Amino acid sequence: MTKVRLEAFTDGVLAVAITLLVLDLHLEPGNGESLLDQVLASGPSFAAYVVSFFVIGVIWVNHHSIFGLATTVDRVLLFWNLILLMFVSAVPFTTATLAGAIAEGSAADTRVAAVLYGGVATGFAIAFTLVYGRIMLVLVRTGSMDAGTRRSALLRFGAGTLFYPLLTAIGIVYAPAMLVGFAALSVYYLFNQTGTTE
Template sequence: MEQETNRVEAFSDGVFAIVITILVLEIKVPEEHGSDLWHGLWAQWPHYAAYVVSFLVVGVMWVNHHTIFGHLRRVDRPLLFLNLLVLMVVSVIPWTTSVLAEHLKDDEAAKVAAILYSAWTVVYALAFSAFWWYVTRVGHLFHEHVDKDGARATRMRFGLGAIAYPITVVLSFISAPLALVAHFFIAIYYAANQIPIPLVVEDERLESASDLRK
């Protein structure tokens, strides 16, 4: 079962790597030549901005995904499907990023594109939250040294994305660049470890010393 866990994580890592690679492939080479190339490079600033934010979003997703699997002893069939759901949602991010980048300078179209981008992050937040809630629901997939109650206690803090990302949908109706900035700061929030999985101390000598002090 530990080998199966490694296989699932390796497959997931491959998907994350492909998604991040596709993000940069969406930035096209400017058609301008000579000194006009400076203008062509600057004209693509929406693509750069969208790329940086989405790279950070996907990168943080991968870090948290890796953190979770580092504490799993085995996987089961429901978890495999929940993991596939997470990967399916992540795989769409390059497309929503491209749509947003292409229309970020068009005020009305930018709002529609930002709504699409933000709404899809809501879907992702729900998918990843479902993944984490299933892992912590019983705790039967964790390594023996994991504090299962402590892991469950992180649910609400990690699940704040289900509240924060809908707010970005509202912001998208006001300003697409503002919504993109909000996504950047949400990714920064999740870059800090919001699922610190505590470990159970099983050192009998420490317990004996504690008993003696009592």
């Protein structure tokens, strides 16, 4: 399989996942409740949407950057990438579940929803780090980076494998704080943690 085909498939899956997020946002004009009241009541859904949109968006940007380093793809990389997409495609489901649980206010359901949301995030963080590690250690373009830069970038990039589980534990106690933490991690990954120049 060519690198272009893998990237095209990945772009398609990410585009569908990021689009599905908006389907859980609902307002009903003319139902007797003002739109402003509906927006305020739907605050958890809008907050979860924004955070998840940026999480997937940053994944897309970084995926482009790290695949710029690869000269080719191999079977191992294909499977790590497939696992990454499995977790990312579950983000709309976990986003809707978490937003609904926060809005309903059931402590037990919110804890379960936080574990689902955080578990998926931890899964894609691990899979993405494996994708990045495979490229950096085996498939990197010759002369694109020295060994020290590669190790440093891999450590920075892999930070999510530690912070997503930590934020999930926080989410079990207070789910909105977990969303704030995920937003902060997205900001961290907005800045180039890949060591690439693209």
